[in-house]
Amino acid sequence: MLNIPNIFPPVTQADAEGFLCYSREINPTLILAAYQHGIFPWPQDRKYVLWFSPSRRCIFDFARLHVPKSTVREFRRAGFTLSVNQHFEKVVRHCATVPRQDNGTWITPKLIHAYTETFKLGYAMSFETLDPDGKLVGGMYGIRIGAFFAGESMFRLCTGASKFALLKGIEYLAAHHGTTWLDAQVSNPFLNTLGAFEISRDEYLKRLDSALH
Secondary structure, X not given: OOOOOOOOOOHHHOOOOOEEEEEOOOOHHHHXXXXXXXXXXXXXXXXXXXXXXXXXXXXXXXXXXOOOHHHHHHHHHHOOEEEXXXXXXXXXXXXXXXXXXXXXXXXXXXXXXXHHHHHHOOOEEEEXXXXXXXXXXXXXXXXXXXXXEEEEEEEEOOOOHHHHHHHHHHHHHHHHHOOOEEEEEOOOHXXXXXXXXXXXXXXXXXXXXXXXX
């Protein structure tokens, strides 16, 4: 098991929005220390990185995953295939172009650099959707430590491509790393349609400890 000392405040000190602390820098050591202790980054701008540990966490329990038959047919018609860790930085950079509600992006240049360095160390992964011509049309990236995986962001250039990366990524994690659940961080309607649900921070930390060991 990766064992980096906790350099963050106790997660119980997070405020009602889940905000715990901030830093000016982000690097693989900070990223890995955070994820081992139930914390994740959300840069506010190019200057500051905010670190969060919300009281409620959204997860996918693979045993409760809901995949409609129409989704399976959609993937078959599209002719998608999956590649893993072949286009990591491209996936992150595509995700950086996806606007958030305030018309900005939380994936800043220094975040791209930090996650790319974490990938080089073997603790980040990307799941990539390729079209029939082998072109990258969707993907998801995240942090993997042992059997634990936290999805960071997804993108799509055509209908269904991000969903394919997520669902096929789940299949890959279960088959190759013994992963039984995925950290989706914050709930949204798209994730909920596939079976994502919220749990308390205490339950999340118990699941995290089990997955890391």
